[in-house]
Amino acid sequence: MRIADAPTSDAPIDDAPADEAPDASIPPSDLTARARLRDAAIECFAAEGFTASVRTIAARAGVSAGLIRHHFGSKEALRAECDEAVLAMHRTAKVEGLTSPLSALAQYAEADEYGAMLVYILRSVQDGSPAGAAFIEHMIADALAYSETAVDAGILRPSRDPEGRARLLVTNSIGGLIVQLSLRPEISLADFKAVLHETFEATALPSIELYTHGVFADSTYLDQYLLYIGDPPG
Amino acid sequence: MRIADAPTSDAPIDDAPADEAPDASIPPSDLTARARLRDAAIECFAAEGFTASVRTIAARAGVSAGLIRHHFGSKEALRAECDEAVLAMHRTAKVEGLTSPLSALAQYAEADEYGAMLVYILRSVQDGSPAGAAFIEHMIADALAYSETAVDAGILRPSRDPEGRARLLVTNSIGGLIVQLSLRPEISLADFKAVLHETFEATALPSIELYTHGVFADSTYLDQYLLYIGDPPG
DNA sequence: GTCTATATAATGATAGAC
DNA sequence: GTCTATCATTATATAGAC
Numbered sequence A, B: 001m002r003i004a005d006a007p008t009s010d011a012p013i014d015d016a017p018a019d020e021a022p023d024a025s026i027p028p029s030d031l032t033a034r035a036r037l038r039d040a041a042i043e044c045f046a047a048e049g050f051t052a053s054v055r056t057i058a059a060r061a062g063v064s065a066g067l068i069r070h071h072f073g074s075k076e077a078l079r080a081e082c083d084e085a086v087l088a089m090h091r092t093a094k095v096e097g098l099t100s101p102l103s104a105l106a107q108y109a110e111a112d113e114y115g116a117m118l119v120y121i122l123r124s125v126q127d128g129s130p131a132g133a134a135f136i137e138h139m140i141a142d143a144l145a146y147s148e149t150a151v152d153a154g155i156l157r158p159s160r161d162p163e164g165r166a167r168l169l170v171t172n173s174i175g176g177l178i179v180q181l182s183l184r185p186e187i188s189l190a191d192f193k194a195v196l197h198e199t200f201e202a203t204a205l206p207s208i209e210l211y212t213h214g215v216f217a218d219s220t221y222l223d224q225y226l227l228y229i230g231d232p233p234g
Numbered sequence C: 001g002t003c004t005a006t007a008t009a010a011t012g013a014t015a016g017a018c
Numbered sequence D: 001g002t003c004t005a006t007c008a009t010t011a012t013a014t015a016g017a018c
Helices: A031-050 A056-060 A064-071 A076-092 A103-110 A117-127 A130-154 A162-182 A189-213 A220-227 B033-050 B054-061 B067-070 B073-093 B103-110 B117-129 B130-152 B162-182 B189-213 B220-228
Strands: none
Touching: A031 A056, A031 A076, A031 A117, A031 A189, A056 A064, A056 A076, A056 A103, A056 B033, A056 B103, A056 B220, A064 A076, A076 A117, A076 A130, A076 B220, A103 A117, A103 A162, A103 A189, A117 A162, A117 B162, A130 A162, A162 B117, A162 B162, A162 B189, A189 B130, A189 B189, A189 B220, A220 B073, A220 B189, B033 B054, B033 B067, B033 B073, B054 B067, B054 B073, B067 B073, B073 B117, B073 B130, B073 B162, B103 B162, B103 B189, B117 B130, B117 B162, B117 B189, B130 B162, B162 B189
16 A cells, blocks of 8 residues: 555545546656655655654655645644554554564565555654554554454463553564664664664564563562462462 | 762862862752753753753753853753763662563662663663663663573573574663653653653563563464574474 | 853745746 | 745854853
């Protein structure tokens, strides 16, 4: 799915004048300036964070900065549309064959058709925007739903706190990627996608080890903690 | 350890004029303006991030903004001194009775004498500064050293990739806290310390479960992955 | 050592020409 | 619809008075 296909109100077919671009298959360069601006903004925000200036965004879209105000009214409104577009893309993005808490993220990172989506989401969370919180909560809900079916299917161990476990795995996984992003402040978007790929490769073995056996040699700490909170081990 | 005790060059005893504050026990309000400015900056940066203005910092220290230039030359130089002070404090901070990858962070969060240190570190990592990278690398080295002794002592399971495991645990743990921070953009420093406390309480059970048994019901995925990379399971 | 006032730079917002 | 030019705001850097 391309960004331009997201179900927002400004798809070219909706607001382009009738005498323009009647062609059904519209390459990205033929998008309306409005749609190009939004796509350029998503890429700039993903690449530089939300401090990217309107002039930078306009330059990337090949138009003037004044057009941003004309089409969106303000930088904030432009960002809101970007949030909405990426959120819609994330909601409709289906990953196939989920096998581990990390595989969904890995699939986003690998799939080029998701473009800057994953990095935009990381920036949103890092930035503390409401959209970032929405992404996190959505992913936690997904992880919880998946874990319930996976527990029933005998793939995952049951937990005494399934929601807490989902929160822990999602916040730590996303947070780990944010740290990777923060460790490379000057990296380009394309290069960071490669870094994400390497990160998933490099952490695959420790992750699978952790998810298979944990890190503790025995269950002493768990037993002690369960006694401490008055929940009998079983 | 208080911030003012960090081994930097501007401790009151070193650069305060001889005719001032000859008392041995110096309360924070009697620190030199330079030291007060640095401490105020650390708190402002922890509370608001590094976009905190020099005016805000000066106001918190009870002096004028021009004094920052007089003492430090620039905001960047002031920040460098803050980085150095927190890094020194972190290096010399010893946590006792390490029992899990999380307990060091939990102890920082609980111990009030560490003040804004942990949050400052989270902000540094989130911000992508070189100091943030230094914090991460230092923590990874610590975690690796600890894990080696803990494996020998039979507390932790051995790993096929001990350094990768240390990186994974540190980046995900720190990242998880950064996500918690990002989910509350408007929170005060004091309130966030309480949130950290609650976070450690809320994630204790899922964390210990994860670190004890992992999440997978069996070792299928690990065995498959080891076959895939040509490393015979054992 | 400390303050006030000002210079400079960057950015978002805005108005009007074409 | 699009551009150029300008304004307003904010933040840091700087200079000089006390």
